[in-house]
Amino acid sequence: MLELLSAEVPTTRDHLEHELLRVRGEIEIRELYFSRLAAALYAMEIAEDIEAEQTPIDWLRINCRLTQQAAADRVHIGQKLPVMPLSENCLYTGEVGIQHLAVMARTAIAVGDGFDESRLLPLAKKHSPGRFYHESLHYRHSMRPKEVAKEQANLAETRWLSMSTGEDGCLVLQGVLDPVGGAAVRTALEPLAKPMGKHDHRDRSKRLADALVERVTGCGKVNVQMQVTSSLETLLGLLGAPGAETEFSLPVSSKTVERWACDCSLTRVLMQDSVVIDVGRSQRTISGPKRRALVARDKHCQWPGCERPASYCDGHHIVHWIDGGGLELENMALLCQRHHWMVHEGGWQIVKTETDGLLPVAPMGSIERFFNQLQV
Ligand SMILES: [Zn+2]
Ligand SMILES: [Zn+2]
Incomplete structure (x- = not known):
């Protein structure tokens, strides 16, 4: 290995590219072997059922100086090689890289029985690992839509934002948004954050900050498309x-x-x-007199105890129009964004009662969690 340090670096572009590809290919094959070893370490620890202080992934992370994700990816690749033999061959021929195999292995774990590498391999060959991950989510959604929805719902539950004021009065924002919430924010800000003409010398972070302030001070009724x-x-x-x-x-x-x-x-x-x-039209699907009637009747979010005013609410179809629900007032209720989210992604159901308006019914999982909490 050491002799490589003194090896001549090629001086022409062609030679450099050739050498880079050759060395990368060697690294990828060694990574595959490393992944196999990592999976063997993992299997050994599980089989011996040792009460170790470190998990095998922690051991790899610390001793092999990897991130948590990289260590877990190596173990997963090693574990899933038996269900991705074609992909393994493509790594030897340089058609895909180790990062493609990491995405493939994660997908195999998420999909479980029925995983079929031949549906993903053409995409792996065609796309960069980042884009391949994006494409692999479509495959996962096609196989396990409920799990994908649940994962996205869980990510939305962990989003956070902190605001603190510095001594000079400046507001410091920090946070993490889930992919869906993040996309909504970016959709709102990106159009306003574009450079404005040729004398706009603001960098991107300045333009984004300006866009955020402009958006929230705009007029309060800006609809994001x-x-x-x-x-x-x-x-x-x-x-x-x-x-x-x-x-x-x-x-x-x-x-x-x-x-x-x-x-x-x-x-x-x-x-x-x-x-x-x-x-579809880019306006609200419930508009004009229909919306005014709904606002006049409900006035605020109809979730019990919630009083978010109508201007912050969506008109929810109790029977969705996709399922044949109509635009009659009886089939609609105002729900604020939070409660609308709970009904669709959060798995809650709402039932209309004769006397008390809407009755929310919790999803099964949350009832179990509630009882588990009681038992602690
Ligand atoms: Zn709805
Ligand atoms: Zn509400």
Whole structure:
């Protein structure tokens, strides 16, 4: 190895590129061998059932100086090689890299039985690892739509933002947004953050800060247009459907599209066999007199105890229009964004009662969590 340090570096572009590709190929094959070893270490520890202080992934992370993700990826690649023999061969021939195999292995774990590498391999060969990950989510959505929706819902539950004021009065923002929430924020800010003419010397972070302030001080009624490209199958939530595409985000689940389609400033492009079959209007699907009647009746979010005013609420279809629900007032209720989210992505149901208005019914998982908490 050491002799490499004194090896001559090629001086022509062609030679440099050739040498880079050759060395990269060697590294990838060694990475594969490393992954096999990592999986063997993991299997050994599980088999011996040792109460070790460190998990095998921690051991790899610390001793092999890897990030948590990189260590876990190596173990997963080693574990999943038996279900991705074609991909392994393509690594030897240089058609895919170790990062493609990491995405493939993660997908194999997420999909479980029924994983079919031959559906993903052409995409791995065609795309960079980052883009391949994006594409792999469509495959996952087609195989396990409920799990993908649940993962996205969980990510939304962990989003956070902190605001603190410095001594000079400046506001310091820090936070992490889930992919779907992040896409909404970016959709709102990106158009305002574009450079304005040739004398705009602000860097991107300055333009984004200006855009944020402009957006929130705009007029309070600026509707953000989310554009979603979705297949009819996705909108109907059918098994086997890919996720929907929206700018700035990874593929989003059919649950989110369903909420957006309920009543949102959403431009929807419906596709069937790669042909656009419908471009939805970018205005609220509940508008004009209908909306005024709904606002007059409900006045605020109809979730028990919530008083978010109508201007912050979406009109929710109790029976979704996709499922044949109509635009009659009886089929609609104002829900604030939080509660609208809970009904679609969060798995809650709302039932209309004769006397008490809307009755929310919690999803099964949350009831179990509630009882678990009681038992602690
Ligand atoms: Zn809704
Ligand atoms: Zn509410």
